[in-house]
Amino acid sequence: MTLSRRKTLALIGGGTILAATGAAGFAVTRTPEAALRPWTQAGQYADPRMRALSYAILAPNPHNRQPWLVDLRRDGEVTLRVDTNRLLPHTDPFNRQIVIGLGCFLELMVMAAGQDGYGVTLDLFPDGADPDGLDQRRVAVARFAAGAGSPDPLFEHVMARRSLKEPFDTTRTVTPATLATVLDAAHGTTVGGSVAEDDIARFRALSHGALRIEIETPHTYKESVDLFRIGHREVNANPDGIDFSGPMFEAMALTGMFSREAALDQSSLAFQGGLDAVFANTDTAMGHLWQVTAGNSRADQIAAGRDWLRLNLAATGAGLGLQPLSQALQEYPEMATLYADIHAALAPDGGTVQMFARIGYGPEMGQSPRWPLDAKIVNA
Numbered sequence: 001m002t003l004s005r006r007k008t009l010a011l012i013g014g015g016t017i018l019a020a021t022g023a024a025g026f027a028v029t030r031t032p033e034a035a036l037r038p039w040t041q042a043g044q045y046a047d048p049r050m051r052a053l054s055y056a057i058l059a060p061n062p063h064n065r066q067p068w069l070v071d072l073r074r075d076g077e078v079t080l081r082v083d084t085n086r087l088l089p090h091t092d093p094f095n096r097q098i099v100i101g102l103g104c105f106l107e108l109m110v111m112a113a114g115q116d117g118y119g120v121t122l123d124l125f126p127d128g129a130d131p132d133g134l135d136q137r138r139v140a141v142a143r144f145a146a147g148a149g150s151p152d153p154l155f156e157h158v159m160a161r162r163s164l165k166e167p168f169d170t171t172r173t174v175t176p177a178t179l180a181t182v183l184d185a186a187h188g189t190t191v192g193g194s195v196a197e198d199d200i201a202r203f204r205a206l207s208h209g210a211l212r213i214e215i216e217t218p219h220t221y222k223e224s225v226d227l228f229r230i231g232h233r234e235v236n237a238n239p240d241g242i243d244f245s246g247p248m249f250e251a252m253a254l255t256g257m258f259s260r261e262a263a264l265d266q267s268s269l270a271f272q273g274g275l276d277a278v279f280a281n282t283d284t285a286m287g288h289l290w291q292v293t294a295g296n297s298r299a300d301q302i303a304a305g306r307d308w309l310r311l312n313l314a315a316t317g318a319g320l321g322l323q324p325l326s327q328a329l330q331e332y333p334e335m336a337t338l339y340a341d342i343h344a345a346l347a348p349d350g351g352t353v354q355m356f357a358r359i360g361y362g363p364e365m366g367q368s369p370r371w372p373l374d375a376k377i378v379n380a
Contacts (some may be wrong), residue, residue: 030231030232030245030246030247030250031232031245031246032232032235032236032239032243032245032369033232033236034236034239035232035235035236035239035245035369035370036366036367036369036370037372038054038057038058038370038371038372038373039058039159039367039370041054041372041373042054042055042058042158042159043055043112045373047072048113048116048118048144048146049072049076049077049078049113049144050072050373051112051116052078052109052110052112052113052116052118052120052144053070053078053109053112053373053376054112054373055108055109055111055112055158056068056105056106056108056109056112057105057370057371057373057376058108058158058159058161058370059101059104059105059107059108059309060101060104060161060163060308060309060312060324061098061101061102061104061105062088062092062097062098062100062101062326063088063091063224063227063240063241063242064240064241064242064243064368064369065086065087065088065098065101065227065240065241066083066086066240066370066371066376067082067083067086067087067098067101067102068080068081068082068083068101068102068105068376069081069082069083069376069377069378070376070377070378071377071378071379072377073379076143076144076145077141077142077143077144078109078141078142078144079138079140079141079142080102080105080106080138080139080140080141080142081136081137081138081139081378082095082098082099082102082134082139084134084135084136086098086240087134088223089223090219090220090222090223090332091214091220091223091224091327091330091332092330092331093331093332094131094132094133094331095133095134096296096301096331096354097326097329097330098134099134099139099298099301099302099305100301100302100304100305100308100354100355101305102139102140102302102305103301103302103303103304103305103306103308103309104305104306104308104309104312105305106122106140106142106302106305106306107305107306107307107309107310108158108309109142110122110142110149111152111154111155111158111309112155112158113144113149114149114150114151114152114155115151115152115155116149117146117147117148117149117150118144118145118146118147118148118149119144119145119147119148119149120142120143120144120145120149121142121143121145122140122141122142123140123141123142123143124139124140124298124299124302125137125138125139125140125298125299126138126140126141129297129298131296131297131298139302140302154185154310154313154314154317155313156317157313157314157316157317158313160316161312161313161316162316162321162364162365162366162367162368163312163322163323163324163365163368164321164322164323164362164363164365165281165323165365166281166321166362166363166365167280167281167283167284167362168281168284168285168286168321168358168359168360168361168362169284169286169360169361169362170284170286170360172286172360172361173195173286174195174286174287174320174359174360174361175195176195178318178320179193179194179195179287179289179359181314181318182289182311182314182315182318182320182359183289183311184314185307185310185311185313185314186291186307186310186311187306187307187310188303188306188307189291189292189293189300189303189304189307189354190291190292190293190294190351191289191290191291191292191307191311192289192290192292192346193287193288193289193290193359194287194288195286195287195359199288200285200286200287200288202345203285203288203356203358204282204283204285206328206338206341206342206345207282207285207288207325207327207328207356207358208279208282208283209328209338210325210327210328210330210335210338210342211278211279211282211325211327213327213334213335213338214327214330214335215275215278217332217334220330220332220334221264222264224242225260225263225264226260227240227241227242228241228242228244228260228263229241229242229243229244229245229369230244230245230249230253230258230259230260231244231245231249231250231253232245232250235369236369239369239370239371240369240371243368243369244258245369252270257269257270258270281323281358282325282358284360285325285358285359285360286358286359286360286361287358287359287360288325288356288357288358288359289311289322289356289357289359290346290353290355290356290357291304291307291308291311291353291354291355291356292346292347292351292352292353292354293351293352293354294350294351295351295352296352296354300352300354301354304354304355308324308354308355311357315359319361320359320360320361321359321360321361321362321365322357322358322359323357323358324355324356324357325356325357325358326355326356328341328342328356329342329353329354329355329356342356
């Protein structure tokens, strides 16, 4: 029987400490409250730009790197740049996924501004863009105009949106009508999906294989492990990267059974338990969806991000769990065969598959840690 990540860890080593400390008290004291505070602060600003940005920082982004920096020194404008210290050079060598995350940020900012009646026009990459990497040049200049915007119905799902990183319920099928409702949310990219049994089996196998390659390739796997935040203190100190907070992970860390070193040790229980957990996710997909753009310019990637945010919110509104499975889309040599396979399957006439995800029904998830908005504002 395949166990969820949390159940696996509970069996491996958490039980003893929880019994000794009292499960309820231990759990309460292990919540990274500071890292979750931006969720309660969203919308609590007088300046309409700050109010919109306070929602935008909750957008999905690769490895939760939160790579955005904003400049508010010009009245009525937001200038967006990328934090080049938050790139993923091994799994995202051309920064394509990072730009998609920036597109998610921009779309959520635009939607939040619309709730207050502000329209936002975006001037993308006004200083030009390098297709091979990101630098300090402006990603976008956003200009706010009072009275020019209107609410988007998808916005009501912002606070409930999650990337669901637990196994799905394989007894609950996703109907073609539900999938179609989600896909209808996209505005600027070509989207597709399938809940057919043959496709589910095929894409489960492909995503399982791609994930195995990422984990078995030392430099790509270590890039993820280096971003592990284990326990509430680490998460509060650095509320980005991959969150391993909560009582079970704290218990594992206290017993020495879970650490970055253990995660890299392929003979350790932490490594084996981690493999079981991530494969339980890929192998319980109850459908898949994807995005394709005709080109692969930086503007195309921003468009993909904007629609990815919309697809996330639409999935939330439909009661679906959604998790990106971007491994097969990554542009490093070890992934080349599966990269070609997924493009042959999903973009046979050409184009770039920008995002690929599994969908299904699963448990409720907690909020992801975030840096506070003030930490993302630059003044020089």
